[in-house]
Amino acid sequence: MEITPLGDSAVLIRVVENFDDAPDDALTQVLATKRALEAAQIPGLVELAPAYTVVALFYDPVRAIDAGASVQNVFEWIEQRIRRALSEMEEIQANRIEGSLVEIPVCYEAEFALDLEHVARHAGVHWKEVVDLHCAAEYRVHCVGFTPGFPFLGGLSRKIATPRRDVPRKEIPAGSVAIGGMQTGIYPIKSPGGWNVIGRTPRQLFDSQKDPPALLRAGDRVRFRSITREEFERSTM
């Protein structure tokens, strides 16, 4: 397992080498690693952030030194504690790492689905089939980022995978559901973006007044359900 400094106050822990071969397995191992590090109570630990194949560990070097690390070897000291915590890690039980299942209602009507026709043309299918395929799969959150609460979802049908737009849009409305390459995701707040927008959800993905502030976290499972314009309006009231 590779542990690399990300500057002087964080390290990247590469848990698995390859993502594409077994994305679900990568996710399970990354989450198990995060959990083991949380339990290890490493002095100076600030926070942990998982993404795809890597767990980032942020630390305060001064607190590590106060806890006994030599000024000359803070990184090695942290690295040793990480390796120790992970060597004592229990056998991974995938069923204990499964996140919760969240259903996301999406209105795929033309007004919200700026690029649905483009995705359909790219796939060579009718737009209704794009919607069916998008709703048929169960997805997993591999990472949350880009903007607060933005979930990167794996599990998209290869048939409707569509490359990102050459020129990103300056503004994508909050709630937009989109496809970027092999992934799908949801824009929680109005932001620029280069993914192909195929619908909009009335659900709020990020709320700074809540703890946790994001609806989804890495490991959660997601399903999309097609709703009508009327249902969309009702749920935003």
Added chain:
Amino acid sequence: MNATAVRAGFLTSVQDLGRTGFREFGVSLGGALDAHALRVANLLAGNEESAAGLEITFGGLRLRFADDRIVVWAGGNFDARIGSTSLPAGHPALVRAGDEFSIDSPAGGCRAWLAISGGIDVPAVLGSRSGDLRAGFGGVKGRPVRDGEEFPVGENMPRAKVLIEKLRTEKIARWKPPHDWSSTARRAPVLRYLDGADSGRFVESALQLFNHEGFFVSPDSDRMGIRLDGPRLERSQDVDLLSEAVAPGTVQVPPSGKPILLLNDCQTIGGYPKIAHVITVDLPIAAQLCPGDRVRFSKVAIRDAHALLHERERNLEQFRRGLEPHFS
């Protein structure tokens, strides 16, 4: 009590030491781009060092007070005043009800931090009062301070009250703080860095160029990052990476070959290869870089970065102890 920004200036926002614990949800660290300057200013104002203050970009702020407060500023080469009296950086000063603090456009650097005794008392959101201007929460309604805006200031701590009484006559402290504040603005600075987590993904000549050549700060720089113009940094493989964590100080290189030095409001994850990480103690100097400024980078070892950080922390502890007589 409130303070009123009669003029808000170019870009003024509420910042404290930032927001930790929510990176896994995509929430940026945020906070003062020079957290050290804000800590020093807070200590001199009789605050907890984590109290929220104002981050002032390119000056232009005029602030009026409704009651007695200690104010202290630190940062680049600014000309600040209380009424018509000049106020040097790092000196506690008493402002009375109706007094106005003003700060002009800087002769060097671009940012200053203002601590007000009692701290700015906007509600904490996700554990911090910092305004996240990109995501639109925290600070003053998630946006920069506007002309004429009033915002709440907390109650003076007992130690601030002691200092207020001591400054009744002289107004601006004549005593020297344990260390004088010297401007963090530098002409053509050299920022020290550690090898990037992806330095193996660049051709050798790109790594050498980065370690010697000058880069220029591009105008489309902000609290998210400083975009740099200069020699193109060639990657050895043209594959994009899966997104993984980035942090303030990370220097990432998009396909254009033009590096971006990330600052506090950067995204929590990024997919561009990381060529370098500017060390924490040099980020305050980066925070003063203005469009058109020239900057160079120089590689150091991680143990040097930690030793410098540890030394700075010890100095701050001494500074804190040296201040005690003025607050009792």
